[in-house]
Amino acid sequence: MATENQNRYIADLVVLKLKEFKEVKELLLSSGIIGENAETVQRAETIAEITNALTELQASQFIDRLIALPEPKRDTSYSQKRVLAAGAALDDITEDIRSWDFNTL
Protein backbone atom coordinates (compact mmCIF):
# COMPACT_ATOMS: atom_id res chain seq x y z
CA MET A 1 0.00 0.00 0.00
CA ALA A 2 1.21 3.54 -0.78
CA THR A 3 2.76 5.39 2.18
CA GLU A 4 1.09 8.37 3.86
CA ASN A 5 3.69 10.72 2.34
CA GLN A 6 3.09 9.30 -1.16
CA ASN A 7 -0.67 9.75 -0.69
CA ARG A 8 -0.27 13.40 0.24
CA TYR A 9 2.21 14.07 -2.53
CA ILE A 10 -0.04 12.45 -5.15
CA ALA A 11 -3.03 14.48 -3.89
CA ASP A 12 -1.02 17.72 -4.29
CA LEU A 13 0.40 16.75 -7.67
CA VAL A 14 -2.88 15.72 -9.29
CA VAL A 15 -4.43 19.05 -8.32
CA LEU A 16 -1.43 20.85 -9.81
CA LYS A 17 -0.93 18.81 -12.97
CA LEU A 18 -4.41 17.67 -14.00
CA LYS A 19 -7.64 19.51 -14.58
CA GLU A 20 -10.31 16.96 -13.79
CA PHE A 21 -10.70 13.96 -11.54
CA LYS A 22 -11.40 11.61 -14.42
CA GLU A 23 -7.97 12.47 -15.86
CA VAL A 24 -6.35 10.84 -12.81
CA LYS A 25 -8.02 7.54 -13.63
CA GLU A 26 -7.28 7.90 -17.34
CA LEU A 27 -3.59 8.53 -16.66
CA LEU A 28 -3.30 5.58 -14.32
CA LEU A 29 -5.05 3.22 -16.70
CA SER A 30 -3.29 4.41 -19.86
CA SER A 31 0.16 4.30 -18.24
CA GLY A 32 -0.20 0.60 -17.43
CA ILE A 33 0.89 1.17 -13.83
CA ILE A 34 -2.11 -0.67 -12.42
CA GLY A 35 -3.18 -4.12 -13.46
CA GLU A 36 -5.34 -6.10 -11.10
CA ASN A 37 -6.60 -3.03 -9.21
CA ALA A 38 -7.94 -1.34 -12.35
CA GLU A 39 -11.54 -1.96 -11.35
CA THR A 40 -11.05 -0.42 -7.89
CA VAL A 41 -9.52 2.65 -9.50
CA GLN A 42 -12.35 2.95 -12.02
CA ARG A 43 -14.93 2.82 -9.23
CA ALA A 44 -13.05 5.30 -7.00
CA GLU A 45 -14.70 8.59 -6.13
CA THR A 46 -11.77 10.20 -4.31
CA ILE A 47 -8.01 10.48 -4.69
CA ALA A 48 -7.67 8.66 -1.37
CA GLU A 49 -9.54 5.64 -2.74
CA ILE A 50 -7.18 5.57 -5.71
CA THR A 51 -3.98 5.90 -3.68
CA ASN A 52 -5.19 3.23 -1.26
CA ALA A 53 -5.45 0.85 -4.20
CA LEU A 54 -1.81 1.44 -5.20
CA THR A 55 1.24 -0.42 -3.91
CA GLU A 56 4.25 1.61 -2.80
CA LEU A 57 5.98 0.87 -6.10
CA GLN A 58 2.92 1.78 -8.18
CA ALA A 59 2.54 5.03 -6.21
CA SER A 60 6.18 5.83 -6.87
CA GLN A 61 5.74 5.16 -10.62
CA PHE A 62 2.58 7.30 -10.64
CA ILE A 63 4.43 10.17 -8.94
CA ASP A 64 7.14 9.96 -11.63
CA ARG A 65 4.45 10.15 -14.34
CA LEU A 66 2.80 13.11 -12.68
CA ILE A 67 6.08 15.00 -12.24
CA ALA A 68 6.86 14.47 -15.93
CA LEU A 69 3.54 16.04 -16.97
CA PRO A 70 3.62 19.72 -17.94
CA GLU A 71 1.46 22.02 -15.84
CA PRO A 72 -1.73 22.84 -17.80
CA LYS A 73 -2.39 26.42 -18.85
CA ARG A 74 -4.96 28.02 -16.57
CA ASP A 75 -6.33 31.42 -15.61
CA THR A 76 -5.64 33.02 -12.26
CA SER A 77 -9.06 34.62 -12.05
CA TYR A 78 -12.67 33.80 -12.88
CA SER A 79 -14.71 35.42 -15.61
CA GLN A 80 -16.96 38.20 -14.40
CA LYS A 81 -19.99 36.06 -15.26
CA ARG A 82 -18.77 33.26 -12.99
CA VAL A 83 -17.94 35.69 -10.15
CA LEU A 84 -21.45 37.13 -10.36
CA ALA A 85 -23.02 33.64 -10.50
CA ALA A 86 -21.07 32.53 -7.41
CA GLY A 87 -22.00 35.77 -5.60
CA ALA A 88 -25.68 35.32 -6.48
CA ALA A 89 -25.61 31.68 -5.31
CA LEU A 90 -24.11 32.75 -1.98
CA ASP A 91 -26.71 35.52 -1.57
CA ASP A 92 -29.45 32.97 -2.26
CA ILE A 93 -28.07 30.52 0.33
CA THR A 94 -27.69 33.33 2.89
CA GLU A 95 -31.30 34.38 2.34
CA ASP A 96 -32.47 30.78 2.85
CA ILE A 97 -30.53 30.41 6.10
CA ARG A 98 -31.78 33.73 7.47
CA SER A 99 -35.37 32.66 6.80
CA TRP A 100 -35.06 29.48 8.91
CA ASP A 101 -37.31 29.28 11.95
CA PHE A 102 -38.78 26.55 14.14
CA ASN A 103 -41.45 25.80 11.55
CA THR A 104 -38.69 24.94 9.08
CA LEU A 105 -37.42 22.15 11.37
Added chain:
Amino acid sequence: MNYAALNKKILGKVMAAIGIINNPEVTPDVRQLNQEILLREVGKEVYNKVYDMNAFDFGIEGTQGEGMDTSYYGMAKVASDSISAGGKGKTLETTVQNYLDNVTGQAQRHAVRNAKETGNRPKVIRISDGETCDWCDKMAGTYTDPSPEVFRRHRGCNCQIRTEGYKSRNGLVKNYVAQPRDFAQPKSVEQSFELDKVKTMSLKQRNAYVEKYLEKASPIAAPLAKDWDFTLQFQTFDHLTWEDAADPDLVSKYVAAFKKGDKFPPIIALNFAKTNAQGLTTNNFSILDGRHRIEAMRQLGATGVPVLVGDVKGRFPGLDELL
Protein backbone atom coordinates in the same frame (compact mmCIF):
# COMPACT_ATOMS: atom_id res chain seq x y z
CA MET B 1 -34.52 20.34 18.18
CA ASN B 2 -32.30 18.59 15.68
CA TYR B 3 -30.78 21.67 14.04
CA ALA B 4 -28.53 19.69 11.69
CA ALA B 5 -31.69 18.75 9.77
CA LEU B 6 -31.80 22.36 8.53
CA ASN B 7 -28.51 21.89 6.69
CA LYS B 8 -30.09 19.38 4.31
CA LYS B 9 -32.28 22.22 3.01
CA ILE B 10 -29.28 24.18 1.72
CA LEU B 11 -26.94 21.34 0.79
CA GLY B 12 -28.08 21.23 -2.83
CA LYS B 13 -27.51 24.98 -3.27
CA VAL B 14 -24.08 24.86 -1.61
CA MET B 15 -23.06 22.00 -3.92
CA ALA B 16 -24.28 24.02 -6.92
CA ALA B 17 -22.21 27.03 -5.78
CA ILE B 18 -19.13 24.81 -5.39
CA GLY B 19 -19.83 23.58 -8.91
CA ILE B 20 -19.72 27.17 -10.21
CA ILE B 21 -16.40 27.84 -8.44
CA ASN B 22 -14.80 24.54 -9.35
CA ASN B 23 -13.85 25.46 -12.88
CA PRO B 24 -10.81 23.36 -13.94
CA GLU B 25 -9.69 26.17 -16.25
CA VAL B 26 -8.80 28.23 -13.17
CA THR B 27 -5.64 27.52 -11.13
CA PRO B 28 -6.15 25.14 -8.17
CA ASP B 29 -5.04 27.67 -5.53
CA VAL B 30 -7.63 30.23 -6.71
CA ARG B 31 -10.35 27.54 -6.79
CA GLN B 32 -9.47 26.34 -3.33
CA LEU B 33 -9.40 29.84 -1.91
CA ASN B 34 -12.83 30.62 -3.34
CA GLN B 35 -14.27 27.35 -2.04
CA GLU B 36 -12.86 28.20 1.36
CA ILE B 37 -14.45 31.65 1.24
CA LEU B 38 -17.82 30.17 0.21
CA LEU B 39 -17.74 27.59 3.01
CA ARG B 40 -16.68 30.20 5.56
CA GLU B 41 -19.51 32.51 4.58
CA VAL B 42 -22.13 29.74 4.60
CA GLY B 43 -20.70 28.35 7.87
CA LYS B 44 -20.87 31.79 9.47
CA GLU B 45 -24.53 32.20 8.49
CA VAL B 46 -25.43 28.69 9.72
CA TYR B 47 -23.60 29.30 13.00
CA ASN B 48 -25.37 32.63 13.56
CA LYS B 49 -28.80 31.25 12.78
CA VAL B 50 -28.47 28.05 14.85
CA TYR B 51 -27.01 30.00 17.79
CA ASP B 52 -29.81 32.54 17.46
CA MET B 53 -32.57 29.89 17.48
CA ASN B 54 -30.99 28.13 20.46
CA ALA B 55 -30.61 31.46 22.26
CA PHE B 56 -34.33 32.14 21.76
CA ASP B 57 -35.20 28.69 23.09
CA PHE B 58 -32.94 29.12 26.14
CA GLY B 59 -33.94 32.74 26.78
CA ILE B 60 -30.45 34.20 26.36
CA GLU B 61 -29.11 36.94 24.08
CA GLY B 62 -28.53 36.13 20.41
CA THR B 63 -25.31 36.66 18.47
CA GLN B 64 -23.88 40.16 18.73
CA GLY B 65 -20.96 39.92 16.32
CA GLU B 66 -19.54 37.83 13.60
CA GLY B 67 -20.23 34.85 15.80
CA MET B 68 -18.06 32.10 14.47
CA ASP B 69 -14.83 31.34 16.26
CA THR B 70 -11.75 31.09 14.11
CA SER B 71 -11.18 27.39 14.75
CA TYR B 72 -14.14 26.78 12.46
CA TYR B 73 -12.51 28.86 9.76
CA GLY B 74 -9.88 26.15 9.91
CA MET B 75 -12.61 23.59 9.31
CA ALA B 76 -13.68 25.45 6.18
CA LYS B 77 -10.11 25.16 4.99
CA VAL B 78 -9.98 21.43 5.71
CA ALA B 79 -13.29 20.89 3.90
CA SER B 80 -12.05 22.98 0.99
CA ASP B 81 -8.79 20.99 0.87
CA SER B 82 -10.79 17.76 0.75
CA ILE B 83 -12.84 19.09 -2.14
CA SER B 84 -9.77 20.24 -4.05
CA ALA B 85 -8.01 16.93 -3.51
CA GLY B 86 -10.53 15.33 -5.80
CA GLY B 87 -13.83 13.62 -5.35
CA LYS B 88 -17.31 13.85 -6.68
CA GLY B 89 -20.95 13.02 -6.10
CA LYS B 90 -21.86 11.60 -2.70
CA THR B 91 -18.31 11.75 -1.33
CA LEU B 92 -18.05 15.46 -1.95
CA GLU B 93 -21.54 16.01 -0.57
CA THR B 94 -20.62 14.10 2.60
CA THR B 95 -17.61 16.40 3.14
CA VAL B 96 -19.74 19.52 2.85
CA GLN B 97 -22.58 18.06 4.94
CA ASN B 98 -20.07 17.10 7.63
CA TYR B 99 -18.67 20.64 7.68
CA LEU B 100 -22.13 22.21 8.04
CA ASP B 101 -23.19 19.71 10.73
CA ASN B 102 -20.03 20.42 12.71
CA VAL B 103 -20.62 24.17 12.50
CA THR B 104 -24.18 23.53 13.74
CA GLY B 105 -22.84 21.42 16.62
CA GLN B 106 -20.42 24.21 17.53
CA ALA B 107 -23.25 26.78 17.65
CA GLN B 108 -25.35 24.44 19.80
CA ARG B 109 -22.42 23.84 22.14
CA HIS B 110 -21.71 27.55 22.59
CA ALA B 111 -25.39 28.37 23.15
CA VAL B 112 -25.74 25.58 25.76
CA ARG B 113 -22.56 26.72 27.53
CA ASN B 114 -23.69 30.36 27.59
CA ALA B 115 -27.20 29.39 28.74
CA LYS B 116 -25.77 27.38 31.63
CA GLU B 117 -23.57 30.31 32.62
CA THR B 118 -26.66 32.50 32.89
CA GLY B 119 -28.44 29.98 35.12
CA ASN B 120 -30.57 28.24 32.47
CA ARG B 121 -30.89 24.47 32.31
CA PRO B 122 -30.81 23.37 28.69
CA LYS B 123 -30.87 19.69 27.83
CA VAL B 124 -28.86 17.91 25.13
CA ILE B 125 -30.03 14.62 23.67
CA ARG B 126 -27.77 12.67 21.35
CA ILE B 127 -29.40 9.86 19.40
CA SER B 128 -27.54 7.30 17.25
CA ASP B 129 -29.13 7.09 13.87
CA GLY B 130 -29.20 4.00 11.67
CA GLU B 131 -25.91 2.23 11.08
CA THR B 132 -23.43 3.80 13.41
CA CYS B 133 -20.06 3.27 15.07
CA ASP B 134 -19.10 2.27 18.62
CA TRP B 135 -18.08 5.84 19.43
CA CYS B 136 -21.50 7.20 18.40
CA ASP B 137 -23.22 4.46 20.43
CA LYS B 138 -21.13 5.42 23.43
CA MET B 139 -21.97 9.13 23.05
CA ALA B 140 -25.74 8.57 22.79
CA GLY B 141 -27.72 9.76 25.81
CA THR B 142 -29.30 12.75 27.57
CA TYR B 143 -27.04 15.39 29.06
CA THR B 144 -27.56 18.40 31.32
CA ASP B 145 -23.82 19.14 31.60
CA PRO B 146 -22.46 17.97 28.23
CA SER B 147 -18.75 17.81 27.41
CA PRO B 148 -17.63 19.25 24.04
CA GLU B 149 -17.35 15.64 22.78
CA VAL B 150 -21.14 15.30 22.82
CA PHE B 151 -21.40 17.85 19.99
CA ARG B 152 -18.67 16.34 17.81
CA ARG B 153 -19.25 14.37 14.65
CA HIS B 154 -17.02 12.21 12.54
CA ARG B 155 -17.28 12.09 8.75
CA GLY B 156 -20.62 10.68 7.62
CA CYS B 157 -22.07 10.82 11.15
CA ASN B 158 -25.88 10.89 11.04
CA CYS B 159 -26.48 11.11 14.78
CA GLN B 160 -29.11 13.56 15.95
CA ILE B 161 -27.85 16.17 18.41
CA ARG B 162 -30.94 17.78 19.92
CA THR B 163 -30.81 20.82 22.16
CA GLU B 164 -33.86 21.80 24.19
CA GLY B 165 -34.65 24.77 26.38
CA TYR B 166 -37.65 26.02 28.30
CA LYS B 167 -39.49 27.32 25.23
CA SER B 168 -39.21 24.20 23.06
CA ARG B 169 -40.18 21.99 26.01
CA ASN B 170 -43.32 24.08 26.53
CA GLY B 171 -44.34 24.65 22.90
CA LEU B 172 -43.42 28.35 22.91
CA VAL B 173 -41.04 28.45 19.95
CA LYS B 174 -43.75 29.51 17.48
CA ASN B 175 -43.17 33.13 18.56
CA TYR B 176 -39.57 33.08 17.36
CA VAL B 177 -38.38 36.26 15.68
CA ALA B 178 -34.87 36.32 14.24
CA GLN B 179 -32.39 38.51 16.09
CA PRO B 180 -31.76 41.73 14.14
CA ARG B 181 -28.36 41.71 12.48
CA ASP B 182 -26.95 45.02 13.69
CA PHE B 183 -23.42 44.23 12.52
CA ALA B 184 -24.29 45.42 9.03
CA GLN B 185 -21.55 44.88 6.49
CA PRO B 186 -21.35 45.83 2.84
CA LYS B 187 -23.57 43.55 0.78
CA SER B 188 -20.60 42.36 -1.12
CA VAL B 189 -16.87 42.92 -0.67
CA GLU B 190 -16.61 43.04 -4.46
CA GLN B 191 -18.98 46.02 -4.49
CA SER B 192 -16.77 47.97 -2.07
CA PHE B 193 -13.76 48.14 -4.39
CA GLU B 194 -13.26 49.76 -7.76
CA LEU B 195 -13.00 46.53 -9.68
CA ASP B 196 -14.86 47.32 -12.91
CA LYS B 197 -12.04 49.54 -14.14
CA VAL B 198 -9.23 47.22 -13.05
CA LYS B 199 -10.82 44.06 -14.47
CA THR B 200 -10.93 45.41 -18.00
CA MET B 201 -7.33 46.70 -18.05
CA SER B 202 -4.53 45.04 -20.00
CA LEU B 203 -1.50 43.90 -18.01
CA LYS B 204 0.45 46.97 -19.14
CA GLN B 205 -2.38 49.32 -18.16
CA ARG B 206 -2.78 47.57 -14.82
CA ASN B 207 0.94 47.87 -14.02
CA ALA B 208 0.84 51.57 -14.90
CA TYR B 209 -2.29 52.01 -12.74
CA VAL B 210 -0.54 50.45 -9.73
CA GLU B 211 2.59 52.52 -10.23
CA LYS B 212 0.63 55.76 -10.54
CA TYR B 213 -1.53 54.93 -7.55
CA LEU B 214 1.46 54.04 -5.37
CA GLU B 215 3.25 57.29 -6.27
CA LYS B 216 0.56 59.10 -4.31
CA ALA B 217 -0.37 56.50 -1.72
CA SER B 218 3.00 55.01 -0.91
CA PRO B 219 5.95 56.84 -2.56
CA ILE B 220 8.51 54.52 -0.92
CA ALA B 221 6.83 51.43 -2.35
CA ALA B 222 6.20 52.91 -5.82
CA PRO B 223 9.66 52.20 -7.32
CA LEU B 224 9.40 48.62 -6.00
CA ALA B 225 6.29 47.98 -8.06
CA LYS B 226 7.73 49.27 -11.32
CA ASP B 227 8.94 46.04 -12.86
CA TRP B 228 6.39 43.56 -11.59
CA ASP B 229 3.24 42.19 -13.22
CA PHE B 230 0.07 42.73 -11.24
CA THR B 231 -2.96 40.43 -11.36
CA LEU B 232 -6.28 40.89 -9.58
CA GLN B 233 -6.97 38.14 -7.07
CA PHE B 234 -9.33 37.59 -4.16
CA GLN B 235 -7.36 36.70 -1.03
CA THR B 236 -8.39 35.76 2.51
CA PHE B 237 -6.85 37.78 5.33
CA ASP B 238 -4.76 34.90 6.66
CA HIS B 239 -2.61 35.03 3.52
CA LEU B 240 -1.89 38.76 3.91
CA THR B 241 0.88 40.23 6.06
CA TRP B 242 2.09 43.76 6.77
CA GLU B 243 4.54 45.38 9.15
CA ASP B 244 3.11 48.71 10.39
CA ALA B 245 0.16 48.78 12.78
CA ALA B 246 -3.10 50.23 11.49
CA ASP B 247 -4.29 53.60 12.85
CA PRO B 248 -7.64 52.91 14.65
CA ASP B 249 -9.10 56.35 13.74
CA LEU B 250 -8.42 55.84 10.05
CA VAL B 251 -9.85 52.31 10.23
CA SER B 252 -13.06 53.72 11.78
CA LYS B 253 -13.32 56.21 8.92
CA TYR B 254 -12.99 53.39 6.39
CA VAL B 255 -15.62 51.32 8.24
CA ALA B 256 -18.08 54.23 8.04
CA ALA B 257 -17.25 54.82 4.37
CA PHE B 258 -17.71 51.15 3.43
CA LYS B 259 -21.04 51.08 5.28
CA LYS B 260 -22.12 54.17 3.37
CA GLY B 261 -21.31 52.39 0.11
CA ASP B 262 -18.14 54.29 -0.87
CA LYS B 263 -15.78 52.45 -3.20
CA PHE B 264 -12.00 52.22 -2.86
CA PRO B 265 -9.18 50.90 -5.04
CA PRO B 266 -8.14 47.28 -4.43
CA ILE B 267 -5.34 46.43 -1.99
CA ILE B 268 -1.83 46.24 -3.49
CA ALA B 269 0.55 43.46 -2.46
CA LEU B 270 3.65 41.60 -3.56
CA ASN B 271 3.75 37.83 -3.53
CA PHE B 272 6.93 36.47 -1.98
CA ALA B 273 6.03 32.91 -2.86
CA LYS B 274 8.17 30.10 -1.53
CA THR B 275 8.75 26.86 -3.43
CA ASN B 276 9.66 23.70 -1.52
CA ALA B 277 11.95 20.87 -2.62
CA GLN B 278 9.02 19.08 -4.29
CA GLY B 279 8.29 22.11 -6.46
CA LEU B 280 5.08 23.09 -4.63
CA THR B 281 4.58 26.79 -4.02
CA THR B 282 3.15 28.57 -0.96
CA ASN B 283 1.95 32.15 -1.41
CA ASN B 284 3.00 34.91 0.98
CA PHE B 285 1.44 38.29 0.25
CA SER B 286 3.11 41.36 1.69
CA ILE B 287 0.89 44.46 1.63
CA LEU B 288 2.27 47.59 -0.05
CA ASP B 289 -0.86 49.64 0.40
CA GLY B 290 -4.26 49.04 2.03
CA ARG B 291 -3.78 47.73 5.55
CA HIS B 292 -6.44 50.12 6.92
CA ARG B 293 -8.96 49.00 4.29
CA ILE B 294 -8.21 45.38 5.21
CA GLU B 295 -8.69 46.08 8.92
CA ALA B 296 -11.96 47.92 8.20
CA MET B 297 -13.23 45.04 6.06
CA ARG B 298 -12.29 42.57 8.79
CA GLN B 299 -14.27 44.62 11.34
CA LEU B 300 -17.24 44.54 8.99
CA GLY B 301 -17.19 40.75 8.99
CA ALA B 302 -15.49 40.11 5.65
CA THR B 303 -12.99 37.27 5.37
CA GLY B 304 -11.05 38.43 2.33
CA VAL B 305 -10.55 41.29 -0.14
CA PRO B 306 -9.62 41.84 -3.79
CA VAL B 307 -5.87 42.35 -4.08
CA LEU B 308 -3.70 43.48 -6.96
CA VAL B 309 -0.82 41.06 -6.57
CA GLY B 310 2.62 41.64 -8.03
CA ASP B 311 4.32 38.33 -8.65
CA VAL B 312 8.02 38.34 -7.83
CA LYS B 313 8.45 34.60 -8.07
CA GLY B 314 11.77 33.74 -9.70
CA ARG B 315 12.35 37.27 -10.93
CA PHE B 316 14.55 38.48 -8.11
CA PRO B 317 15.95 35.37 -6.45
CA GLY B 318 16.93 36.00 -2.85
CA LEU B 319 15.06 39.30 -2.64
CA ASP B 320 12.76 38.06 0.12
CA GLU B 321 15.81 37.39 2.30
CA LEU B 322 16.95 40.98 1.77
CA LEU B 323 13.60 42.59 2.64
